[in-house]
Amino acid sequence: MSEYFLGIDIGGTKILTAIADSSGKILISNKRSTEADKGQDVIIDNIIKTIDNVLNNSNISKEEVASIGIGSPGPLNTKDGVIIENANLPWRDVPIVELLEERTGISPIFLENDANAAALGEKWFGAGRGVADLIYITISTGIGGGIIIDRRIYHGKSDIAGEVGHMIIDPNGPLCGCGNHGCFEAMASGTAINRMAKKVVEDNQESKMFALLKGDLNKINGKVIAEAAEMGDQLAQDIWKRAAYYMGLGIANLLNIFNPGMIILGGGVMKAWDYFEKPMMEGIKKHAFDSAFSSVEIKRSELGDDVGVKGAIAVAMGDRLLS
Amino acid sequence: MSEYFLGIDIGGTKILTAIADSSGKILISNKRSTEADKGQDVIIDNIIKTIDNVLNNSNISKEEVASIGIGSPGPLNTKDGVIIENANLPWRDVPIVELLEERTGISPIFLENDANAAALGEKWFGAGRGVADLIYITISTGIGGGIIIDRRIYHGKSDIAGEVGHMIIDPNGPLCGCGNHGCFEAMASGTAINRMAKKVVEDNQESKMFALLKGDLNKINGKVIAEAAEMGDQLAQDIWKRAAYYMGLGIANLLNIFNPGMIILGGGVMKAWDYFEKPMMEGIKKHAFDSAFSSVEIKRSELGDDVGVKGAIAVAMGDRLLS
Incomplete structure (x- = not known):
């Protein structure tokens, strides 16, 4: 059978x-x-x-x-x-x-847990095949994570290991949904990017984003920011750079702590990969130990939806x- | 035999x-x-x-x-x-x-690695007996760490896992020896505490620390800060509180990421435990998920020197x- x-x-x-x-x-x-x-x-x-x-x-x-x-x-x-x-x-x-x-x-x-399951899926069927230790990070509305150690999900003591989105990377940063300030999620998630962009457009109505939104700033989203960036809007490009800086910083922290063989990035924000890849990689390199940076592969999710x-x-x- | x-x-x-x-x-x-x-x-x-x-x-x-x-x-x-x-x-x-x-x-x-060895020593012969997953953190001149997962040292891909001292917790913080700003080590190590204290004494010569140092600010050390705190010097007490806040924040990050069963704290700074225990525990509780906080034991090293x-x-x- x-x-x-x-x-x-x-x-x-x-x-x-x-x-x-x-x-x-x-x-x-x-x-x-x-x-x-x-x-x-x-x-x-x-x-x-x-x-x-x-x-x-x-x-x-x-x-x-x-x-x-x-x-x-x-x-x-x-x-x-x-x-x-x-x-x-x-x-x-x-x-x-x-x-x-x-x-x-x-x-x-x-x-x-969905992020843990996704990590395991990538490990066996996606970008992580052949790698024993990896961290899967999903960046969309929030930031979640799943940790694979020795080919298995690492659950931790009370089943919540991998909450990388709530690692605090700037205690003076914006308020996070969890009640703390400056969590990774509050600095580099889709929600954080939209919040940054809204502020930028409020202060700079000459931005192409303002025109694309027809003035309705509440409609800001990644697609609009990417479109404006594509049209050469420096303000939109700078938003990706700023978010990418914090992505790089958060990922570098994980490299220094875990020294994993691979980081796999998934979630909706990956659609804007072309805008943030370079500054994110620079941010990782700047903030991680050389040995941790040179021994990790940073990949995008291969399994997508x-x-x-x-x-x-x-x-x-x-x-x-x-x- | x-x-x-x-x-x-x-x-x-x-x-x-x-x-x-x-x-x-x-x-x-x-x-x-x-x-x-x-x-x-x-x-x-x-x-x-x-x-x-x-x-x-x-x-x-x-x-x-x-x-x-x-x-x-x-x-x-x-x-x-x-x-x-x-x-x-x-x-x-x-x-x-x-x-x-x-x-x-x-x-x-x-x-x-000495911090990894210390973690393993505490796991088998010290505070961590019976615990499968723990993080040992040594806070002295710098901050180092050793990660025990499933009763073994977790080495990572290139042998540097556990560099928790170089997790960045405030990118606007002081320069760290590693070249980045606001590493855990730059915010909460003995060196960081001495630097904070020196600045405080420079600006506040009425502090009991100034008298204890006989004006030679370069002689600042944990013993002097502790002694002044003991004598009721509010400025000295505040230094411990501030360092303890960052200790709590850094440890909370590790709880959210790893959800370990135990954190063991060692290193010379532990001598001032009575001054920072309470604010550090408050800082951990404030910044960690309830479930991660309630499932971890925070202990001092039992093996000492x-x-x-x-x-x-x-x-x-x-x-x-x-x-």
Whole structure:
């Protein structure tokens, strides 16, 4: 009998579920709206629908599914399979593993923090193949991270290791959502970049960004900043440089602490790679020990939008990946 | 035949060598001046003299010594057993393991970074017994660190993991010896504290520190600051608070990134524990995630001045400690 693995990526707006063969290759996937506003029962129903969909469309029986991996935003209790809370989902203390084991009859099911799952996905199926120790950093609205040590996710004592976005890199910096000032996330995330840009446009209405926004500064986003930069707007280019400086500083800190073989960068902000790559790399080089800088590869995520679900599949495969 | 383990702690001013039984208990130790100014051959001779001394005084033969561990400041190449450079010792690219194997006939000999060795010593013989993941931080002239993951030293890709002292926590902070601004070491080490105090005394000659120094501000040190604080000097007390704030911030960063079960603090600055414990703990609590803060124990080194040599013994014992 063949063995298959199911991965489920639970997001605030969509659920992406896929089934993979024993090499981790995705055979079929299914995406559905999470319908987070409709509450726990509807969300669970939607997850079940995606599972049924991929099983039916691949003609794989439940008995052939060796295990399921779930990637979800945290905080979680991965050991007990409980989602403690999600910023974008209206549920609390959801024993998701137990619920899905009951509904599907499939066991075991493993729950994992989404950034950790993504790190594991990149390690086995993406940019990190062949590397034992790496840090995956996702830079989008916020900054999250997953740490792989000796080919496994490093969880830490209470399951929250890898919160690199809340490393403080400038105590006089802007307020972060976590209540502290100058976290990496407050200095270099998409939200931070938008905030910087808004301020710049407020003070400089001659910026091409102002024209692109038709004066509605609340519509500022990465695309507008990139477009203005592309048009030669120095102010927009400087925003990327400033964010890139802090990206470089935060990454350099991680190099000095962890001395990893690889840093993999994912998340929406990577779309602007061409604007920040150079100043970011300069920032890393300037702030990291030579030996840490010269021994690390800085790569972009290779799994792109599939990083969540491929990570969930890696979580499902677990120790099988080590052999 | 019994097995014994030799540990050698090579410092800029002294060499401390000890021999331990298979439980890691030190039977006898010997301390000698390093005589760093006399060059490589004399230093090696002095190391050999300490080895001969502990063997002779314990009546243990070379054949009974299972292995030797060396703790040395870095940078090192631990795999090849080479000391690349030491700030306080006038040698470069010293193949110390090969040299000592030749001179003693004892093999294997393991070389380890002193902060890593200290971390391992605390893990097995000190404050960290029973804890799998911990970070040892030594705060003295500089700030160094050693990371223990799954009961072993975490070395990183190029052997420099654990350089927590060069995590940048305030890019507008003072210049660090490494060339960057606002490293943890530049904000909270003994050197940083003395620099802060000197500035305070320059501006406030009414401070009790000024009287204690008899006006010679270059003589400022932790003892004077502590003494003035003890005498009720608010300025001196504030210096500890300020340093403690940055200690707390740096440690909190490590908690958010690593979520370790324990942080062990060593180094000379710990002598002033009573002055900074409270504000440091407040700083950690304020800047770390609740879950990371509530799951970590913050402890002082239990091995004190022996941390180096006990760490070297732990290095010598290696994987025997795991069984």
